[in-house]
Amino acid sequence: MIALALLLTGGAATGCGGRATTHHKPGTSHEQASGSVGTLLATADAAGHKLREVPAEGAPEVRLALRPDSEDGWNLQLSVKNFRFTPDSTGGAALPGAGHAHLELDGRKIARLYGPWFHLPATQVPEGAHTLTVRLYADDHTAWAVSGKPVEGAAQLTAPAPGTPGGHSHGEAPSQSPQPPQSPQSPPSPAPGQGQADRTVTITVRDGKVSPAPARTELRRGERVALRVTSDRADTLHVHGYDKELALPAGQEATLILTTDRTGLFEVETHGSSLVLTQLLVR
Numbered sequence: 001m002i003a004l005a006l007l008l009t010g011g012a013a014t015g016c017g018g019r020a021t022t023h024h025k026p027g028t029s030h031e032q033a034s035g036s037v038g039t040l041l042a043t044a045d046a047a048g049h050k051l052r053e054v055p056a057e058g059a060p061e062v063r064l065a066l067r068p069d070s071e072d073g074w075n076l077q078l079s080v081k082n083f084r085f086t087p088d089s090t091g092g093a094a095l096p097g098a099g100h101a102h103l104e105l106d107g108r109k110i111a112r113l114y115g116p117w118f119h120l121p122a123t124q125v126p127e128g129a130h131t132l133t134v135r136l137y138a139d140d141h142t143a144w145a146v147s148g149k150p151v152e153g154a155a156q157l158t159a160p161a162p163g164t165p166g167g168h169s170h171g172e173a174p175s176q177s178p179q180p181p182q183s184p185q186s187p188p189s190p191a192p193g194q195g196q197a198d199r200t201v202t203i204t205v206r207d208g209k210v211s212p213a214p215a216r217t218e219l220r221r222g223e224r225v226a227l228r229v230t231s232d233r234a235d236t237l238h239v240h241g242y243d244k245e246l247a248l249p250a251g252q253e254a255t256l257i258l259t260t261d262r263t264g265l266f267e268v269e270t271h272g273s274s275l276v277l278t279q280l281l282v283r
C-alpha cells in the first residue's frame with residue numbers, strides 16, 4: 001500500500017496534473033503538446049534545423065510572390081496551404097500545420113516571419129540577381145518536410161544599382177560641391193529624446209534572459225516608438241523589416257526611436273545573443 005501511494009504521488013507530480021509547462025498551449029491536448037506530430041528525421045536543413053517529416057497529403061505548402069514597393073524595396077507575400085502562423089506559441093511544441101517561416105537571401109537568413117506579408121528594404125539586397133527562399137517551421141523550430149525535403153518556396157529577385165531607376169535610393173543625389181558646415185541652428189544629429197515618442201518600450205537583457213518576457217507591442221501606423229534597452233553585455237539591436245540597428249553598450253541603456261511607417265509584424269532581436277526582445281505589430 002505504501003509503495004502504491006508513492007507511485008501515485010510520483011505520477012501526479014510528473015503528469016499533466018503536475019507542474020505546468022511552457023510548451024502546453026491552452027486549448028491543446030496533452031498529445032498535441034508533446035510535439036509528437038510527424039517523424040523527426042536525423043537530417044537537417046541548410047540552417048541546421050532538424051526535419052520533421054509529414055505525409056504529403058495534407059502537408060503544409062508555401063509559395064512566395066514579390067513586387068517592387070513604390071517607395072523602397074519589395075513587398076513579399078507568402079501564400080500558405082494547410083498551415084497557420086502561430087507567433088504566440090513560438091518555442092513550444094510542434095503542433096500540426098502551425099508555426100512560422102524563415103526568409104533567406106541566397107541561403108542566408110535575414111528574417112523570421114510570423115505572417116503572410118513582409119517588406120524587404122532595398123538596403124538589405126546587394127546589386128545583382130538573387131534567390132529569395134521561404135521555409136516553414138514548427139513552433140519547436142524543426143523544419144516541416146515532405147519526402148525528406150523541407151517545405152519551402154522560392155522567387156528570383158534582381159536588385160538594381162543604387163541611384164538607378166527602380167533602385168529606390170531616395171535622397172542620394174550626387175554631390176555638386178562641398179557643403180558648408182551646419183549652422184548652430186541646425187537640428188542635432190543624435191536620435192530625438194524619449195519625450196518625442198508616442199510609445200516607450202523598456203527592455204532589460206541579463207544572463208541571456210529578456211525582461212519583461214517577449215510579447216507583441218501593438219502600434220498604429222505613423223506612431224513613433226522608443227525602444228529603451230539595457231544589456232549586461234555588448235550587443236547590437238536589430239529591427240527586422242525596418243533594417244534599423246542600435247549598438248548596445250554593456251550595462252548602459254540605449255534608445256532607438258522608430259517611426260512605424262509600414263504595417264505588419266516586425267521582430268526586434270539582438271544580433272550577438274540572438275534573443276527576441278519584442279514584436280512590433282503595426283496596423
